[in-house]
Amino acid sequence: xxxxxMLGNSHVACARLAWPGMRGDHSGIDLTVFGAPxxxxxxxxxxxxxxxxxxxQSSSLLRRVSGDxxxxxxxxxxxxxxxxxxxxxxxxxxxxxxxxxxxxxxxGGHLISEGAFHxxxxxxAAASDALRLCGKIRHVYAGPLFVMPQPNPLEGxxxxxxxxxxxxxxxRWSSAARSWGPNLYAAFRAACRxxxxxxxxxxxxxxDDTLADGFFTRDxxxxxxxxxxxxxxxxxxxxxxxxxxxxxEFAADRPAALTYG
Amino acid sequence: xxxxxxxxxPRNFWRSGxxxxxxxxxxxxxxxxxxIKRSYNVATAGSCFAxxxxxxxxxxxxxxxxxxxxxxxxxxAIARKYGYGIYSARYGNIYTVRxxxxxxxxxxxxxxxxxxxxxxxxxxxxxxxPSVEPKGLTRPDEVVAHRAQHLAAVKLLFSRADLLIFTMGxxxxxxxxxxxxxxxxxxxxxxxxxxxxxxKFHNFTFREIYxxxxxxxxxxxxxxxxxxxxxxxxxxxxxxxxxxxxxxxxTMRSKATLRxxxxxxxxxxxxxxxxxxxxxxxxxxxMGTFFEPNLRSVRANGVxxxxxxxxxxxxxRDAGDADPDAPARPVAAAExxxxxxxxxxxxxxxxxxxxx
Numbered sequence: 001x002x003x004x005x006m007l008g009n010s011h012v013a014c015a016r017l018a019w020p021g022m023r024g025d026h027s028g029i030d031l032t033v034f035g036a037p038x039x040x041x042x043x044x045x046x047x048x049x050x051x052x053x054x055x056x057q058s059s060s061l062l063r064r065v066s067g068d069x070x071x072x073x074x075x076x077x078x079x080x081x082x083x084x085x086x087x088x089x090x091x092x093x094x095x096x097x098x099x100x101x102x103x104x105x106x107x108g109g110h111l112i113s114e115g116a117f118h119x120x121x122x123x124x125a126a127a128s129d130a131l132r133l134c135g136k137i138r139h140v141y142a143g144p145l146f147v148m149p150q151p152n153p154l155e156g157x158x159x160x161x162x163x164x165x166x167x168x169x170x171x172r173w174s175s176a177a178r179s180w181g182p183n184l185y186a187a188f189r190a191a192c193r194x195x196x197x198x199x200x201x202x203x204x205x206x207x208d209d210t211l212a213d214g215f216f217t218r219d220x221x222x223x224x225x226x227x228x229x230x231x232x233x234x235x236x237x238x239x240x241x242x243x244x245x246x247x248x249e250f251a252a253d254r255p256a257a258l259t260y261g
Numbered sequence: 262x263x264x265x266x267x268x269x270x271p272r273n274f275w276r277s278g279x280x281x282x283x284x285x286x287x288x289x290x291x292x293x294x295x296x297i298k299r300s301y302n303v304a305t306a307g308s309c310f311a312x313x314x315x316x317x318x319x320x321x322x323x324x325x326x327x328x329x330x331x332x333x334x335x336x337x338a339i340a341r342k343y344g345y346g347i348y349s350a351r352y353g354n355i356y357t358v359r360x361x362x363x364x365x366x367x368x369x370x371x372x373x374x375x376x377x378x379x380x381x382x383x384x385x386x387x388x389x390x391p392s393v394e395p396k397g398l399t400r401p402d403e404v405v406a407h408r409a410q411h412l413a414a415v416k417l418l419f420s421r422a423d424l425l426i427f428t429m430g431x432x433x434x435x436x437x438x439x440x441x442x443x444x445x446x447x448x449x450x451x452x453x454x455x456x457x458x459x460x461k462f463h464n465f466t467f468r469e470i471y472x473x474x475x476x477x478x479x480x481x482x483x484x485x486x487x488x489x490x491x492x493x494x495x496x497x498x499x500x501x502x503x504x505x506x507x508x509x510x511x512t513m514r515s516k517a518t519l520r521x522x523x524x525x526x527x528x529x530x531x532x533x534x535x536x537x538x539x540x541x542x543x544x545x546x547x548m549g550t551f552f553e554p555n556l557r558s559v560r561a562n563g564v565x566x567x568x569x570x571x572x573x574x575x576x577x578r579d580a581g582d583a584d585p586d587a588p589a590r591p592v593a594a595a596e597x598x599x600x601x602x603x604x605x606x607x608x609x610x611x612x613x614x615x616x617x
Contacts, residue, residue, distance in 0.1 A: 090334055098332050101403040111410045112332065113403075115396035116343045124334035 002251040003030045005076040006243070007051075007133065010037040011083030011150050011233075014223065014240030015247075021237075022244050029251045031244060034071045036061040041084055042129030049074040049140045073141045078250050080146040081137075081201075082243065084130035087150040088215060089169075091121055091188040095180065096172045100187075106179030121191030126198065134199040145201040146250055149192060151239065152185075152206060155216035157232040181214030207242055283546040285566055288573050290541065294527070294534035295489060297424060297575040302326050304349040304422035308356045308430020310495035310538065310559065312347055315426075317568040321577040325349065326422055328414040344393030349422070350415050353390035356431040357465060358473040358522075359443045363389075365480040368416040375440035378404045379453030387411075388444050391451035419484045428538075429519040430495040432465045433503055433511070447503075462503045464515075470522045478533070489532040492523040496542035498557050516543070538567045 006015055016033040023031075035041060040061040043054035053059035053069040062069040073079065099107025100117045112120075125131055130147055137145060158174050176184055189205050196203040212218045221239040223231055271277035272289045279286070297303065297318075303325050305315035319325045331345035344351040355361050366372035379388040384397025385404045390411075398404050419425075435447040438461045449455035465473075481488050494516060502511035520539055527535035542551045542563045549556070551563025572579055 094332055094334050101399065101406065110329075111407055113343070113394050113396070113398055113407070115394065116332075116335070116339075119339045119343070120332040120335040123336045123339055127334070127336070 001028060001030045002078060003076045004032070004078040004080065004247050004251060005071065005073070006031060006033045006035075006080045006082060006247060007041060007071075007084075008033075008035045008082030008148075009041050009084045009129070010035075011235070012243075014235045014237055015082065015243040016240070017237045018240030019244050022241060026244070026248045029248055031247055032071075032076070034062075034066045035082075036065045039129065041133060044133065044136065046136050046139055051136070073137060076141075076143070078144045078146070078247075079137060079141060080148060080204075080247055080250065081130045081133055082148045083150040084133060085128040085150065086125055086130040086147065086192065087128070088152050088185065088188050089150075090124035090128075091184055091191070092169070092172050092176045094120055094124065095176050095184055096169075102183065103180045107176075118187065118191055118194075121187060122195045125192050125195035131195050131199065131201075134196070134201050138199050138201075144250060145199065146204050146246075147192070147196045147201050148204045148243065148246065149206060150233070151221070151235050152211065152215050152217050154219050154222050154232045155212045156219050156222065157216065158213075160230070160232065177214050177216065185215040204246060207246070210239065210242060279544075279546045284548050284550045286541050286544075286546065286570065288570055291537055291570050291574045293574045294531075297323065297577065299323055299577070301423040302421050304418050304425045305427075306348050306350075306352065306355050306361065306425065307428030307493070308354050308495045308497070310430070310497055311426065311428035311493070313559075313564045313568065314428065314493070314571070315348060317564075317572065317579065318426075318577070320579055321572060323577065326418055328418040328421075329411065342395055344390065350418050351390065351393050351411060352415065353392045354430070354445055355427075356445050357434045357443060358429060358470050358477060359434065359465060360389075360445060361427065362473045362477040362480070363443060364415060365419065365477055365484075368412040368419070369480060369484065371480070374437075374442040376437045376459065377408075377442060377444075379448060381452035386452040388448065388453055389442075391444075391446055391453070397452070416484065419481055419488065422485065422488055424489050424491065425481070426491045426493070428493045428495050429470075429523060430497070431499070432470065432515040432518050433499070434463050434465065435460045436463045464504055465518075467518050467522055470518065471525060474522065474526055478530070489534075490530075491534045491536055492526060493536045494519045494523055494539035496539045496551075496559060496563075500557065536571055538571075541567050541570065 006012055012033055012035040016035070019031050019033060036058065038061065040053065040058035043058045044051040045054040047070070050070050050072045053062050059069040094117070095103070095107045097108035098110045098112040098117065098120075100112055100114045102114060134145060134147060153173060157170060158177070160170060189203070192203045192205070206217070210217055210221060217235065217239075221235045223234040223236045266273070272287060299322055301324065303318060303323055305311055305325060315325050326349045327346065328349060329345065329351045331340035331343070335345065337346065340346045344353055352364060355364065363372055363374065367374065374389055377388045378401050379386050379391065381397040384399065385401050386394055386397045387404050387408055398407065435444050436442065437444070438459045444460070447455055448458040448460055478490065498512040499508055499515060502508045504511050506514065516539060523535045526533045541547070542559055547563070551560050551566065552558065553560055568579070
């Protein structure tokens with residue numbers, strides 16, 4: 001049985017919810033999901049081969065969500081990092097102010113070279129908690145390392161007029177999607193691949209069949225929580241099943257070169 | 262018998278003004294002609310050494326203009342690779358006064374460069390600022406669009422600046438012979454092809470440089486009548502000379518010419534000041550201690566010495582000093598200076614590759 005560790009922030013919660021119901025069909029892997037919301041995962045520190053909470057607040061969050069405030073990497077043959085600010089949002093923000101030549105009249109007011117645009121996206125990815133955690137992991141772990149981004153916002157976002165949706169920049173998302181969506185998403189994925197490669201990690205893009213309208217996540221994956229009606233960012237158990245199936249694929253394909261990005 | 266030297270201050274005598282302070286210099290080596298206030302909008306341009314001035318002034322809290330800022334997501338290292346954040350606009354190194362004149366006239370619609378789109382492999386670059394797009398652009402019309410955006414930004418810069426700090430770097434330049442368009446590097450160094458270009462070497466004379474600056478000042482005053490200038494001469498020796506002279510002889514001629522022009526302009530014009538960074542690093546009192554072992558790159562302590570004098574003369578304080586008004590800067594000045602030196606963007610260094 002291949003022990004797999006899936007690390008992440010709130011976007012790994014759906015996998016944690018999904019896995020108990022899938023375990024029976026995937027007897028070849030033993031998946032451990034370890035995560036905590038907000039910045040707790042970004043604040044993890046290395047203690048030998050163990051990732052440990054970096055602050056009392058993180059420790060408290062990790063214990064509450066994952067049952068412990070540390071995890072020993074040496075127990076695992078495969079590690080995957082999920083979410084943690086590795087997000088298309090960075091590309092959308094950049095595109096709202098800067099436009100590469102190939103975008104024509106779309107995008108922001110400042111013309112920027114394709115090379116600089118790509119490198120800025122790589123920098124944004126590299127600065128995410130996800131990639132910074134990969135850097136820490138690589139100090140003690142040489143095995144297969146996979147990185148999955150934060151899922152793209154749900155397609156319902158564009159139709160929303162709700163306050164929270166507007167706060168995360170519906171206008172920016174809408175403009176990017178309509179004017180240059182597929183290209184921007186391709187640029188984001190290419191940048192993520194390069195940023196992950198710098199850590200010897202494999203970028204695993206959001207599965208295409210979970211997407212609609214260019215790069216938005218299909219509304220069927222929407223996480224319905226009465227307390228968070230306006231949540232366009234978090235996915236439900238069905239999406240979690242997709243993440244878990246990807247984890248199973250990692251074990252099946254290992255150590256062959258993978259082309260998930 | 263009275264001597265005209267009898268009542269002069271210590272700074273007027275070599276022994277008291279120089280020897281006692283070696284390898285540094287006394288603060289009174291420079292008396293500012295006019296002050297720099299923190300509220301001033303300052304523009305920086307020039308050769309490699311000018312990068313230090315902008316960097317230090319930023320740390321004092323001075324408003325160093327940047328009309329072409331990098332995307333927020335971009336790290337400093339990548340931004341510098343693309344010419345962002347080095348000077349007040351992405352014009353790259355402006356080694357000669359003629360380059361500056363061209364730029365000012367071009368952004369005012371009074372000059373059109375020729376043969377300035379160079380190839381770089383399969384890509385195209387702006388030969389007037391060949392360092393700012395290391396990967397090049399995909400099409401010539403993309404280069405044109407980028408330059409148009411740059412020129413608009415440069416015009417905005419000059420219209421907003423209260424002060425332009427310009428570091429004169431070289432007298433030697435490469436000129437598109439039919440048109441007179443001057444480039445910062447020879448075709449073939451960062452892009453382009455020298456064999457197929459129509460470029461010829463030119464070594465600017467005192468008179469040409471002087472006239473170019475007067476014309477530059479006039480063109481800038483047309484955009485911004487209240488603009489003032491601080492001139493410096495880069496103490497960095499030539500990496501290579503295209504003259505028949507030995508590189509040391511060519512360096513001394515070049516620096517002497519630039520220094521003489523700067524001195525003349527400062528003496529004649531109320532709105533032009535000269536800051537003696539060249540003397541502080543290159544003078545005999547330094548005994549070479551401010552140069553790296555390659556005898557060319559200026560060491561961090563040399564830059565720190567120069568900027569200490571500059572800041573003090575203008576009543577500004579580096580963030581390392583206890584100035585409650587200064588913004589917090591966590592990195593020690595010397596460390597920053599060293600890191601900055603390591604990353605200094607200087608096409609001239611590339612010439613060394615051709616010398617091997």
